[in-house]
Amino acid sequence: MSWTVEQVLALAPDASSANSGRGLAAARKWETLGADATSAWGTFQGSGKQPYQTSIDLGGPAFKCSCPSRKFPCKHALGLFLVLVQQPGAMAEKAPPAWTAEWLAGRRGKEEKKAGNVPDADSPEDPQAGVEAAAAAARRAASREAKVTAGLEELGVWLYDLVRSGFAVLPGKPSRFWTTPAARLVDAQASGLARRVSRLDGVTTLGEHWPARLLWEAALLHLAREGWTRITALPKAAQADLRAAIGFTTSQEEVLAQDGLRDHWMVVAQVIEEDERLRTQRTWLFGANTRRPALCLSFSAGPAQPLDVSLTAGTTLDAELVFFPSAWPLRALVKHRHETRQPAACQWPHRTITEANDFAAEALTANPWIERLAFGFTAVVPVRRSEAWLIRDEAGHALVLDAPEEKAWRLCSLAGGRPVSLAGEWNGERFSPLGAWAEGRFLRL
Amino acid sequence: MKLAELTQIALLGTDRQGLSLSPTDSLLGRLQPQLAPARRERLLLSLAALCAVREGVGQLPVQDRAPLPEPSPGEHLPYASEPANALLLRMLAGELGELLAEWLRLAAAAGRLARPESLPDLLDTGNPKPELRESILAVIGRRGLWLARQNPDWAWANGATGHEEDAWHTGERALRLAFLRSLRKSNPRRARELLAETWEEELPADRAVFLGTLEEALTPEDEEFLEAALGDKRKEVRKTAAALLARLPGSKLVERMVARTKPLLRFLPGTPGSVLKLKKTRRASIELTLPDECDQAMKRDGIEPGARQGFGAKAWWLIQMLEVVPLDSWTRDWQVSPADVVAASQGGDWARELLEGWTRAVVRQQNAAWADAFFPAAVAARHLDLLQGSLAAMAPAQREARLAGLLSPKEEHAGLYGRLIGHCRHDWSPDFSRVVLGFMRRESGRDSGNWLLRNQFNTFAGRLAPEVLSETAQGWPTDSKTWEFWSKGVDEFLAATQFRAELHAAFTKRPPS
Numbered sequence: 034m035s036w037t038v039e040q041v042l043a044l045a046p047d048a049s050s051a052n053s054g055r056g057l058a059a060a061r062k063w064e065t066l067g068a069d070a071t072s073a074w075g076t077f078q079g080s081g082k083q084p085y086q087t088s089i090d091l092g093g094p095a096f097k098c099s100c101p102s103r104k105f106p107c108k109h110a111l112g113l114f115l116v117l118v119q120q121p122g123a124m125a126e127k128a129p130p131a132w133t134a135e136w137l138a139g140r141r142g143k144e145e146k147k148a149g150n151v152p153d154a155d156s157p158e159d160p161q162a163g164v165e166a167a168a169a170a171a172r173r174a175a176s177r178e179a180k181v182t183a184g185l186e187e188l189g190v191w192l193y194d195l196v197r198s199g200f201a202v203l204p205g206k207p208s209r210f211w212t213t214p215a216a217r218l219v220d221a222q223a224s225g226l227a228r229r230v231s232r233l234d235g236v237t238t239l240g241e242h243w244p245a246r247l248l249w250e251a252a253l254l255h256l257a258r259e260g261w262t263r264i265t266a267l268p269k270a271a272q273a274d275l276r277a278a279i280g281f282t283t284s285q286e287e288v289l290a291q292d293g294l295r296d297h298w299m300v301v302a303q304v305i306e307e308d309e310r311l312r313t314q315r316t317w318l319f320g321a322n323t324r325r326p327a328l329c330l331s332f333s334a335g336p337a338q339p340l341d342v343s344l345t346a347g348t349t350l351d352a353e354l355v356f357f358p359s360a361w362p363l364r365a366l367v368k369h370r371h372e373t374r375q376p377a378a379c380q381w382p383h384r385t386i387t388e389a390n391d392f393a394a395e396a397l398t399a400n401p402w403i404e405r406l407a408f409g410f411t412a413v414v415p416v417r418r419s420e421a422w423l424i425r426d427e428a429g430h431a432l433v434l435d436a437p438e439e440k441a442w443r444l445c446s447l448a449g450g451r452p453v454s455l456a457g458e459w460n461g462e463r464f465s466p467l468g469a470w471a472e473g474r475f476l477r478l
Numbered sequence: 479m480k481l482a483e484l485t486q487i488a489l490l491g492t493d494r495q496g497l498s499l500s501p502t503d504s505l506l507g508r509l510q511p512q513l514a515p516a517r518r519e520r521l522l523l524s525l526a527a528l529c530a531v532r533e534g535v536g537q538l539p540v541q542d543r544a545p546l547p548e549p550s551p552g553e554h555l556p557y558a559s560e561p562a563n564a565l566l567l568r569m570l571a572g573e574l575g576e577l578l579a580e581w582l583r584l585a586a587a588a589g590r591l592a593r594p595e596s597l598p599d600l601l602d603t604g605n606p607k608p609e610l611r612e613s614i615l616a617v618i619g620r621r622g623l624w625l626a627r628q629n630p631d632w633a634w635a636n637g638a639t640g641h642e643e644d645a646w647h648t649g650e651r652a653l654r655l656a657f658l659r660s661l662r663k664s665n666p667r668r669a670r671e672l673l674a675e676t677w678e679e680e681l682p683a684d685r686a687v688f689l690g691t692l693e694e695a696l697t698p699e700d701e702e703f704l705e706a707a708l709g710d711k712r713k714e715v716r717k718t719a720a721a722l723l724a725r726l727p728g729s730k731l732v733e734r735m736v737a738r739t740k741p742l743l744r745f746l747p748g749t750p751g752s753v754l755k756l757k758k759t760r761r762a763s764i765e766l767t768l769p770d771e772c773d774q775a776m777k778r779d780g781i782e783p784g785a786r787q788g789f790g791a792k793a794w795w796l797i798q799m800l801e802v803v804p805l806d807s808w809t810r811d812w813q814v815s816p817a818d819v820v821a822a823s824q825g826g827d828w829a830r831e832l833l834e835g836w837t838r839a840v841v842r843q844q845n846a847a848w849a850d851a852f853f854p855a856a857v858a859a860r861h862l863d864l865l866q867g868s869l870a871a872m873a874p875a876q877r878e879a880r881l882a883g884l885l886s887p888k889e890e891h892a893g894l895y896g897r898l899i900g901h902c903r904h905d906w907s908p909d910f911s912r913v914v915l916g917f918m919r920r921e922s923g924r925d926s927g928n929w930l931l932r933n934q935f936n937t938f939a940g941r942l943a944p945e946v947l948s949e950t951a952q953g954w955p956t957d958s959k960t961w962e963f964w965s966k967g968v969d970e971f972l973a974a975t976q977f978r979a980e981l982h983a984a985f986t987k988r989p990p991s
Contacts, residue, residue: 038564055573056969059976061951119561119980196519199491245485252526259524386539394535401531414546417628423542431542442598446625449594450549461534476595 041114043303043477044094044342046104046333050111057112060123067126068117074126074133075113087113088133090140092373093343097136105339177222181279184221185258188214188230192251192258200244204237211235225280226257256401270360271400277364278402283357285366293353293368296320298327301381301409301456302467303346303477310334316344317407317456318354318365324382326392326407327354327365343367346456346468347475349376361399363406379454379470381409386430393459405460412452415444415466424455424464435463440478447471481529484522492518550624558590558617562984565977566592570599574977576940578603582613584985591619601625601632608634608660634660646672651684658691666695674703686714692722701729708778720780724802725842731779735802738776742767742796745812745822762814762822764832768792769799793831800835805848816851824855833859841867846876853880860891866901877902878910885917893921893928900934902941911946914938915953918971923955926963935967939974947979 045051057077060066064084066075071091076084077100085100087109096110106114116123129137191214195203203210211234218227229250236247260267260275267275277283298318305314311334318327331341344350344367351371356362383389389408396403413424415434422434422441434441447453447469454470457478466478558566562585569578585592592600597618604611611634615622618635626635645657662669673688680688689707692700700722707719708731723731748762769776772783772795781798785791809816823832833855840849849871856864869877881902884895899914906914918938921931942950954968955961 037560039567056973059973061972061976192523193517193519196488196522197491197493199494200485200489201491244489245481248481248485248488248526249530251488252523252530255520255523256527259527390537390539394537397531397535401527401534416542416544416546418542418544423540425542425546429541429543430539432539439598442625442629443595445628446594446597446621449621449624450547461537471594 036114036118038115038118039477040345040347041111041118043345044106044114045111046106046339050104050106050108053108054111054115057108058115058119060116060120063113063116063123065126066113066116066124067129068121068124069127069129072129072133072137073113073117073124074129075109075116077109077112079109085109086130086132088129088136089114089117090137092370093140095140095343099132106342180221181223181261184218184223185226185261185279187217187221188223188226188254189258192255195251200247203247206237208234223280225278226254227280229254253401268360270358273358274360274400274402277357277359288355288357288366289368291355293355294320294323294325295351295353295371296323296325297349297351298354299349299376299380299409300344300346302407302458303344304458304465304467305340312340314340315458316341316346317409317458318344319382319407319409321349321380326363327356328363328407329365329367343370345373346477347375348373350374359400361396361403363396363400363403378473379411379475381411381454381456381470383408383410384412384426385428386410386413386424386426386432387428389432389459390430393461405458407456408459408464409454409456411454413455414450414452415441415448415455417441417445424466427452432459432464433462435460435465436478440466444469444478447476479525479529481526481533484526484529487522488526492522547628550621553591553619553621555589555591555619557593558585558588559984561980562590563593563596565981565984566596570596570603574974576936577974577978577981579610579613580940580978581981582610582617584981586613586616588985590617590985592617592622594621597622597625601629601635604634605631605656608656608663611635611660643672647676655687655691658688659694662691662694666697667699670700670703682710682712682715685710685712686718689715689718689722693725696722696725698726698728701726705730708780716778717780720778721842724780727804727843732802732804734775734779735799736804736807738769739796739799739803740811742769742799743808745808745814745819747814748822761825762818763826764819764822764828766796766826766828766832769795789831789834793828797831797835797838800832801838801842803839805836805839805843805845816848820851820855830859833861833864837861837864837868840871844871846872850876850880857884860894862894862897865895866898869898869901874902874904875907877904878907878913882910882913885913887916887920892917893924896921896931900937904941906941906943908943908945911941911943912949914942915946915950918968919953919955922961922964922968923958924960926960932964932967935971936974939971939978942975942978944978944982947975947982950975 042051042054045054057063062077064076064078067073073089073091075087077087078084079100083099085098087096087098087100087107089096089110094114096106098107098109100107100109102108212231215227215231215234218224218230233247233250236250237243239246257275257278260271261279264272264275273283298320300316300318302317303314305312311332314331314333316329316331318329319325320327329341329344332338333340350367350373352367353369353371354365355368357364357366383392389410392408393406396406410424410426413426416423416425416431422436422445423431424434425431434444436444444453444455444466448471455466456468457464457466459465468475468477470476557563562581566578566581569575569581600614600618601622604614615635618626623635626632646654646661649657658669658673661672670692673691677685685707689704692704704719704723708716708723710716710719720731723729724735726732744765746763746765749760769792772781772791776795777783780802781795783791784794786794789797805816808819812819814822819836823829823836826832833852836848837852837856839845840852849868853865853868856868869881872880881895881898883889884898885892889895896917899917902910918935921928939950950972954964956965958964
């Protein structure tokens with residue numbers, strides 16, 4: 034596939050890395066440069082004695098650099114990538130040097146192993162040790178469940194208090210009124226519900242409909258609590274959804290052990306949300322043939338922990354995906370990737386707003402804990418109305434946009450008053466546009 | 479049963495408000511017996527959960543019945559290439575924004591349009607930078623005009639109209655000033671009329687600033703208004719008006735100044751010596767009488783009465799008078815060339831005063847012939863302000879030739895003259911670009927601490943001839959002791975020249991078919 038400067042810069046872990054990367058995006062700054070069809074490499078004289086050796090696997094993309102930076106990809110990798118994109122003629126060497134070739138071979142070997150499910154060489158073979166480990170794990174699980182039970186019991190007391198004394202007394206409550214129960218849930222290892230409670234801080238300032246919004250949230254918390262008391266009676270898939278909503282995680286190995294679903298997965302949108310401590314990247318995909326949605330999450334707790342950069346909005350990958358257990362499977366992992374390419378045209382799944390609405394209804398019916406979904410429209414027109422920006426389909430159905438003015442105008446300009454293909458996130462109330470196909474090009478918004 | 483009804487109960491609290499449920503709702507009626515009825519608050523939350531999920535699932539999209547806006551018409555020109563587009567987006571995001579004007583110029587020359595994703599930012603740019611408006615309009619195509627019609631912030635793109643004049647009557651000071659400046663470019667007469675309309679109500683402090691906008695497209699038509707402003711209470715206003723009138727060669731103010739000044743100067747032609755040495759050779763000279771007084775009329779015409787800049791009061795009056803009197807009138811009256819005047823003025827007692835007055839006149843009157851004639855004298859006096867002004871008055875080729883002489887490796891004071899480079903605001907020729915490059919390379923091997931020069935490197939990068947952009951990377955004194963100081967400036971300079979090289983390549987390279 035061919036990359037653009039914008040796509041490369043989107044890989045930067047933060048703005049300062051992007052800038053430093055740009056600073057190195059000049060062929061003259063590099064000692065050697067080279068590229069072949071699947072990789073690029075270069076050496077850069079930094080402040081160290083030895084020049085840094087930087088390699089890129091274009092198939093990922095994946096990066097390796099001998100510099101001491103803890104950012105990933107580092108500025109050298111970004112700079113090298115930019116040189117490749119902007120001055121391809123400068124990539125003089127044609128055969129990868131040993132340090133690049135070895136790294137590439139190592140990577141490809143690992144991927145094959147992952148795909149072929151070859152067990153790790155260091156997996157425990159002693160059956161006795163296995164039994165003991167399993168027993169310890171079961172003890173840990175039981176203790177955590179007991180903690181969650183106690184935490185949810187406490188949450189219930191708080192919730193019922195809210196409803197008994199009435200929401201009218203809530204405006205003006207200090208922040209800790211909301212953050213204390215949230216913190217208690219964190220202690221109880223119910224981080225998913227803790228997040229929902231902490232989000233309520235400030236709810237009374239959110240316009241005249243705040244009591245309805247609060248009741249909605251309180252009701253779902255109550256639902257989680259009630260569900261937990263009788264979780265064994267629920268269908269397996271519903272159990273998984275409830276556990277995920279509470280904050281239990283499923284091990285990736287377990288998920289990856291399943292058979293993958295192969296399709297041409299269109300990466301329709303990607304968004305990074307920053308919290309005080311955590312950056313969460315949501316990447317939304319749709320299967321071109323199966324029409325199924327998938328959500329790949331990546332988390333970063335700091336510059337040393339990079340977000341996954343292997344999925345780029347606007348590209349399509351021929352890959353096998355595996356889904357986390359759910360009544361309406363959505364969250365997924367890439368199990369094996371065959372090929373990435375830049376599609377020539379958009380084939381997003383939702384032809385009308387009604388179709389998208391039905392899709393959301395189906396999701397929510399199966400899993401009430403879903404907080405947001407991606408829609409990928411084939412043809413909607415952005416329109417500006419006095420009260421808000423809308424997108425509208427042929428039938429005149431509309432969704433209210435959640436976008437800053439700047440972004441809304443850019444979208445309006447891209448469309449020029451005609452239908453465009455548009456992908457974004459739906460949170461049940463508003464649609465946040467993230468990427469568009471207009472006049473044969475994909476653009477991040 | 480609806481979430482809204484339950485919300486009413488929750489707002490007051492179940493302690494105060496009973497829970498009366500009508501089992502008319504089929505789904506809830508069926509499910510209600512299954513809900514633990516033990517406590518009212520739990521029942522309320524259970525019902526709310528059912529309603530929340532049901533209402534979430536059952537939500538219908540809104541209907542938008544208003545007519546759709548007319549779509550934008552198709553473009554008549556092709557879009558700029560992807561590399562050109564990528565560079566534009568980088569500049570609009572803040573990187574090397576000072577090169578935006580060049581992108582716009584290149585795109586317009588190539589007949590290419592900016593792609594739709596850049597249009598809102600380009601239209602925004604036209605607000606704080608009216609000087610770019612014309613070139614922005616050339617690249618935004620029909621889509622840009624279509625877009626601008628929908629956003630009052632971008633009204634400028636659809637031409638200054640009567641509607642825009644509201645900005646003049648109701649806007650804030652900065653907006654009014656920007657509006658007046660841009661209107662003065664497109665419709666100078668209307669701009670002056672608008673200013674005259676509100677003149678009496680303007681704050682004294684604003685008058686001088688607004689009046690200054692008449693500098694653009696100044697014509698004899700403006701004289702009457704300016705002449706009236708000479709009687710203003712505020713000194714800044716009078717000064718501005720006088721300065722503008724002095725730039726109108728036929729104005730009454732200039733005529734008055736000529737009448738005052740002409741009797742004070744006399745050109746005495748030289749006489750060749752005779753072979754028999756009965757008569758000595760006498761060089762041409764200028765006989766000068768200083769004015770006696772600075773009367774009210776002179777003050778009204780903008781003459782500052784006090785002594786200034788190391789000149790006595792009378793000498794300073796004369797300098798200010800010389801500044802206004804049309805230079806060509808001296809050569810015409812005396813039937814000599816500017817070079818003759820220079821030669822005659824430089825021998826006598828008043829050499830310094832005449833040089834100061836006439837070079838000021840050169841600057842104000844933008845007289846290239848006189849500028850060139852006075853240049854050597856200004857160099858000899860090492861008077862940077864005069865040099866700068868004289869260079870500004872010259873045509874680009876002449877300016878480059880004169881400054882190139884001062885920047886040569888043989889010139890002892892080249893470092894000093896380096897400060898003049900920044901004042902050469904035209905697009906440099908390849909030869910002159912190489913002269914400046916050579917100068918930069920030499921200077922960056924010298925003392926550190928020349929912030930003035932280092933900070934200008936970036937400006938130089940924007941003026942270099944495109945042909946020279948590929949020659950900038952090599953030849954820097956990277957081994958010198960002071961390199962650490964210079965390298966930052968040079969790195970920025972190289973980044974900017976490389977950016978410009980990419981910019982030119984993006985518009986000249988044939989796109990792959």
